[in-house]
Amino acid sequence: MAIEIKAPTFPESVADGTVATWHKQPGDAVKRDELIVDIETDKVVMEVLAETDGVLTEIVKNEGDTVLSGELLGKLEAGAAAAAAPAQASAPAPAAAAPVAAASAGGEExxxxxxxxxxxxxxxxxxxxxxxxxxxxxxxxxxxxxxxxxxxxxPAAAAKPAAPAAAAPIFAEGDRVEKRVPMTRLRAKVAERLVEAQSSMAMLTTFNEVNMKPIMELRSKYKDLFEKTHNGVRLGFMSFFVKAAVEALKRQPGVNASIDGNDIVYHGYQDIGVAVSSDRGLVVPVLRNAEHMSLAEIEGGINEFGKKAKAGKLTIEEMTGGTFTISNGGVFGSLLSTPIVNPPQTAILGMHKIQERPMAVNGQVVILPMMYLALSYDHRLIDGKEAVTFLVTMKDLLEDPARLLLDI
Incomplete structure (x- = not known):
């Protein structure tokens, strides 16, 4: 019985998708719930799984083709896997393949x-x-x-024979060649939104710096106990910044607002987007109701987002919304930058590398671990006073982290 393989139903915010990768080719046997094809949208990669055991008989949409929600991708012949197995078994197999066949039960995949x-x-x-x-x-x-x-x-020695093949360069040395590849939908969408942000906003960036020594000492003192108490969740710096941002947003609600046409929308909650770099490009999953989250919950949520981003498992729901974004370029060594606002939000905070610098403290020169903070904001809504006050509030809270716990 022929079964149609169709594209998944896309959310309202996604118009169409692109066939990214066929993991099976016509004639290949597939198992129930096995991954057949990836559909890439401008937000996430959606997996299409086999409904039943069978053999892929036809591919209707090739890699790179645009597909709509529910559109036919290919066809699967149900129950044909058993018939395909003897045909494959009858083909002479090289001697080197014998151990692999023996490793699977009865020679089956x-x-x-x-x-x-x-x-x-x-x-x-x-x-x-x-x-x-x-x-x-x-x-x-x-x-x-x-x-x-x-x-x-x-043993490293066992891996050495395979090294030459893996180390083969993309281009031969000395060749004047070029490689042209299509831009992924996610990369294209990110580019479109960045250009849109700069052309539609009166964007401005203001800076400040924060002494990271108090947080570093606190983290060093309690990180082992924190990890043990919270079932392996590690205490990082991001949770402190999220907590400080939540408090600063409460005091400066304009930084947490958005513009909708001629209206200003003030949000009575803090949904913090955390920019995460993945192989497919920059994604911004959202910590919902961050104002109610503990440090451990924030760290656990960010860690889970990182794993999902690496595996391409983030859902559209996890990346939709957000009232404010934090981007940490410091993990890549960035000392200073001007982040671009993520519309329809009106502000974004940029974290940077912790760098030891000589600072004047009470008339003495002291070497301190300092971090530059950058707040890019839409000047149509946020005035310079609000932006500077927001950064100063974050600086005060981060340099005296006890205030985060005491809510003062």
Missing amino acids: PILAPAARKLAEENGIDPNSVRGTGKDGRVTKEDVVAAVEAKKSA
């Missing part, structure tokens, strides 16, 4: 969860070499993680 398959492909792990511990022998993500760790701990 192991069943992989979508996340496990993606992780295996990213790390060059042969699924046949992984022992599945899930239901019905399914290879779980944890199984692949264990295989990756085992691969890393293997």
Whole structure:
């Protein structure tokens, strides 16, 4: 029985998508819930899974084609996997393939969860070499993680023969060649929004600096106890900045507002977007109701966002909305920058590298770990006084973190 493979139903904010990667080709056997094709939108990558066991018989939309919600992508012949197996088995197999076949039960391809398959492909792990511990022998993500760790701990000498092939350059030395690749939908959307922000806003950036020594000392003193108390959640710097930003936003509500036509929308909550870099480009997942979150909840949420961004698993809902954004270029070594506001928000905070600098303290020159803060804002709504007051409030709270806990 032929089953149609259709594009997922896109949210209202997404008009269409692009076929990014076909993980199966016509004639390939597929298992139920196995990843068949990735659909890339301007916000997220959506996975299309097999509804049942079978064989992929036809690809209607090729990689790079634009598809609409629910549009036909290809066709799957249900129940044909068993018939395909003998045909494949009858083909003479090279002697070197025997150990791989023996590694899988009865010569059948192991069943992989979508996340496990993606992780295996990213790390060059042969699924046949992984022992599945899930239901019905399914290879779980944890199984692949264990295989990756085992691969890393293997003797370095064993990995050396494969090094030359992996180290092959993209271009031969001395060649004057170019490589042209299409811009991803996410990258194109980010570019469009950045240009839109600069052309539609009266954008201005103001700066200040903060002494990070108090937070660094507090973190150094309690990080081990914090991690033990909160089930492995590590205490970083971002949670302090989110908490300080929430308090500063309460005191300067214009920085937390947005412009809708000729109206100003003031938000009685603080949904903080955290800019995260991924292989596909910059994404901004949102911490909802950050004003009610503890330091541990903030750190846990940001850590989860980072994992999802790396795996391409962030959902549209997780990246929609936000009343204020924090971007940390310091993790890449940036000492100073002017971040661009993420519309329809009216302000964004830029964090930077912690750099030791000589500072004058009570008439003495002292070496302190300092960080520049940058606040870019829409001058149509936010005046310089509000912007400067916002940064000064953050500086005061961060340099005396006890005030964050005492709410003073």
